[in-house]
């Protein structure tokens with residue numbers, strides 16, 4: 001886990017008068033599952049938007065696989081191996097689950113057969129095989145989340161950025177999602193997730209970055225982070241018992 005896949009130095013983003021991300025450094029090792037937590041408005045989505053290139057940096061630098069990607073457009077970062085699973089999945093409603101995943105798999109991939117293998121793998125890790133031939137229209141929130149991760153995974157990224165994959169899921173679905181993210185990592189994709197469900201994030205992550213008001217206030221193992229007084233004051237509100245175990 002010592003190879004650094006993604007790093008940021010002095011990452012800064014201002015929107016007119018508001019500095020949403022200020023001078024943030026991070027190093028995400030290849031093979032890790034990292035978390036990104038912080039209160040509402042802390043800048044988590046903005047940081048992910050800077051990594052994917054949806055927003056341009058105001059200052060600092062982002063490197064991926066050793067290369068400075070700060071100036072690259074989103075599609076080039078995508079082709080380099082950065083995928084994002086959004087909180088609100090917007091599948092093609094009239095297409096089946098399999099066809100939606102295939103759209104991800106065909107991205108930049110010349111061979112249809114190779115793409116189909118990836119589709120099968122993505123459906124399996126997300127536990128969507130039984131729903132593969134159903135249209136995406138009318139899927140439950142839990143299944144839509146899985147579809148979003150499967151679609152992103154099917155692009156065969158080196159890094160998957162996941163936006164609140166457990167939001168709105170019941171405990172069983174949350175456990176399934178945690179299992180799905182672990183499988184994504186086992187298959188060689190590094191994961192960085194924003195998540196408010198502390199039980200999920202502490203159970204799945206190797207390390208967690210904490211931001212508040214645009215600044216990094218802590219980073220460490222789940223146990224270190226939940227015991228950190230700054231994190232308790234800014235975000236958790238009270239010490240978590242049993243959550244990091």
Ligand SMILES: Nc1ncnc2c1ncn2[C@@H]1O[C@H](COP(=O)(O)OP(=O)(O)OP(=O)(O)O)[C@@H](O)[C@H]1O
Nearest residue numbers: 015018019020038039040041042043044045046047
């Ligand atoms: N396009 C934009 N223009 C102006 N301000 C923005 C823009 N995007 C984000 N912001 C501001 O930047 C700050 C950080 O917002 P961001 O959405 O990144 O926080 P967050 O940590 O993802 O919050 P949440 O947990 O609620 O999703 C907020 O004050 C927000 O209003």
